[in-house]
Structures are given as structure tokens and as C-alpha cells.
Amino acid sequence: MHIGFLGLGNMGAPMARNLLKAGHALTVFDLSATAVSGLVEAGATAAASPAALAKTDVALIITMLPAAAHVKGVYLGEDGLLANVQPGVLLIDSSTIDPMSAREVAKAAVARGNPMLDAPVSGGTGGAAAGTLTFMVGGEAADFDHAQPILAAMGKNIVHCGGAGNGQVAKVANNMLLGISMIGVAEAMALGVALGMDASVLAGVINTSSGRCWSSDSYNPFPEVMDNVPAARGYSGGFGTDLMLKDLGLATEAAKQARQPVLLGATAQQLYQSFSQQGHGGLDFSAIIKLYRQEG
Numbered sequence: 024m025h026i027g028f029l030g031l032g033n034m035g036a037p038m039a040r041n042l043l044k045a046g047h048a049l050t051v052f053d054l055s056a057t058a059v060s061g062l063v064e065a066g067a068t069a070a071a072s073p074a075a076l077a078k079t080d081v082a083l084i085i086t087m088l089p090a091a092a093h094v095k096g097v098y099l100g101e102d103g104l105l106a107n108v109q110p111g112v113l114l115i116d117s118s119t120i121d122p123m124s125a126r127e128v129a130k131a132a133v134a135r136g137n138p139m140l141d142a143p144v145s146g147g148t149g150g151a152a153a154g155t156l157t158f159m160v161g162g163e164a165a166d167f168d169h170a171q172p173i174l175a176a177m178g179k180n181i182v183h184c185g186g187a188g189n190g191q192v193a194k195v196a197n198n199m200l201l202g203i204s205m206i207g208v209a210e211a212m213a214l215g216v217a218l219g220m221d222a223s224v225l226a227g228v229i230n231t232s233s234g235r236c237w238s239s240d241s242y243n244p245f246p247e248v249m250d251n252v253p254a255a256r257g258y259s260g261g262f263g264t265d266l267m268l269k270d271l272g273l274a275t276e277a278a279k280q281a282r283q284p285v286l287l288g289a290t291a292q293q294l295y296q297s298f299s300q301q302g303h304g305g306l307d308f309s310a311i312i313k314l315y316r317q318e319g
């Protein structure tokens with residue numbers, strides 16, 4: 024299939040490469056010439072603008088952009104996708120944005136005769152490179168069925184979450200819980216150690232008891248409890264504090280619009296904001312344990 028791909032950053036570039044590997048023809052666009060030339064070397068064709076990409080004979084377009092403002096610009100702008108794409112071409116936005124913006128763009132797309140799915144991902148840059156991302160997809164069931172084999176070239180769990188925007192709903196709810204649970208594990212581990220317990224023994228008890236969760240048994244924030252996690256390498260790599268802060272901001276903003284209380288989500292957002300202000304935005308999000316330990 025001939026696919027258009029816009030946004031060739033840390034996530035988009037490896038996702039686009041997996042589409043090429045699966046035998047699809049790709050036309051790509053990014054504001055960064057370096058990002059485009061990397062994909063052209065791998066076999067893609069470059070387009071000069073979103074409008075130029077939309078005017079080719081692509082059957083489907085995928086976008087992977089930083090935030091809602093970029094998504095709205097690329098889809099709704101004068102030189103953007105909707106003003107130039109053929110009716111019927113399926114549009115898939117995999118950026119992480121707020122559900123209301125996703126619904127606004129999908130409504131505008133459908134009004135112009137283009138079906139649209141929101142399909143944010145989890146799995147990070149490692150999952151993008153390995154083709155093992157989870158896609159949380161919002162939109163019509165028939166459009167989901169159409170997109171499924173394409174998304175399967177980039178991911179291994181592809182879940183239909185309901186109507187437009189619901190992929191983003193699943194993503195913000197999950198990542199809000201992840202932010203909260205990481206802080207909870209950090210707090211409990213720091214308390215146990217401050218009271219005299221060995222960190223590894225404590226982690227072992229938690230991980231076979233009712234406090235167990237992914238943040239404790241697969242991504243423990245306490246140094247030297249686990250190998251192969253950011254806490255074992257000075258909190259480098261992994262999922263950055265500023266990316267977690269972005270997702271908690273989306274969750275609290277969406278909650279505000281729904282008048283839904285998110286008491287712990289808002290507290291987690293403030294703790295990550297404070298941690299980022301202290302200059303730790305580039306560290307993995309499990310480094311939040313430093314708020315509780317001087318030597319952490």
C-alpha cells in the first residue's frame with residue numbers, strides 16, 4: 024500500500040522504517056531535513072509539504088507529531104492535510120494529544136469525507152524500533168478493521184477502544200495511573216529503607232504481596248534493586264520525566280473539561296512539575312524517588 028507518514032522523530036522514524044520493511048511504499052514529510060533524508064535513504068520518497076504529500080495517490084496517512092498544536096496545524100491548516108487530501112483516504116494520528124482535540128480533528132476530517140482514527144501508542148522508542156508497540160485506537164469499527172493490518176507492521180497489541188478520541192482516553196488514563204503508581208512505589212520503598220529495611224528484601228515482599236504493580240516489579244525506582252531498568256544506570260534512557268509531565272498535563276486538562284476529579288493525578292502532575300523545575304526533566308520518570316531520598 025502507498026502510505027503517507029508525517030513526523031519522523033524518535034517514534035515516527037522507526038515506525039516508518041517498519042512500514043518500509045513490511046513492503047509498503049512510503050511518502051514522508053517532516054520539518055527536519057535530516058529526519059527526512061534518513062527515511063529517504065531507507066527507501067521512502069520525500070514530499071515538500073503536508074499539502075504535497077496529501078496530493079499524491081496515498082491510500083492512508085499516518086501522523087506522529089509532538090502535541091495537539093502540531094496536529095491541528097498539520098490537519099486543519101491552509102496548506103494542511105484536510106484541505107488537500109482525496110476524500111476516502113484514511114487518516115491515522117498516533118501522536119499523544121488530549122481527547123477533545125482528537126475529536127475536533129476527527130470531526131473535521133469526517134466532514135470532508137475522510138475517515139479518521141486516533142491511535143496513540145505505548146512502548147516507547149524501544150517498542151517503536153522492535154515493532155512491538157501497543158496501539159490504543161479510537162474511531163469507527165470498520166476503519167479500525169481497515170487499519171489493523173497496517174498498524175500490525177508497527178505494533179503487537181492493537182486495541183479498539185471505542186469511538187473517536189477513545190484511544191487518547193485510554194492513553195491518558197493509563198499514563199496517569201503509571202505516574203501515580205511510580206510515586207507510590209518510590210514513597211513506600213524510601214519509607215521502608217529509612218526505617219531500616221534492605222531495599223531488595225522489601226521489593227521482594229511488595230512484589231509477592233498486595234502492593235505489587237508494574238512500577239514495583241518491572242521498573243522499580245530504587246537503585247540496585249533490579250538490573251536493566253533506568254534506576255540501575257543513573258536514570259538514563261527510559262521514559263523521560265518531561266514526557267510523563269506532558270501526559271499528566273493531558274490527563275488533568277481532560278479531567279477539568281469533564282469536571283471529573285483526579286485528586287492523585289493532579290498531585291502527581293505537580294510533583295513531576297516540581298521535579299522538572301529542579302532540572303531533572305531529562306531523567307527517566309522513576310527518578311522521582313529522588314524527591315524522597317537525599318542520596319537517591
Ligand code: NAD
Nearest residue numbers: 030031032033034035053054055088089093118119147148
Ligand atoms: P519527537 O519530538 O522526537 O518527533 C516529532 C517530530 O515531528 C520531529 O521530527 C519534528 O520535526 C516533527 N514535526 C513537528 N512539527 C511538524 C510539522 N508541522 N510537520 C511535520 N513534522 C513536524 O517526538 P517523539 O518522541 O517521536 O513523539 C511523538 C509523539 O509520540 C508525541 O506525541 C509523544 O508524546 C508520543 N510518544 C512518545 C513516546 C516516546 O517514548 N518518545 C512514547 C509514546 C508516545
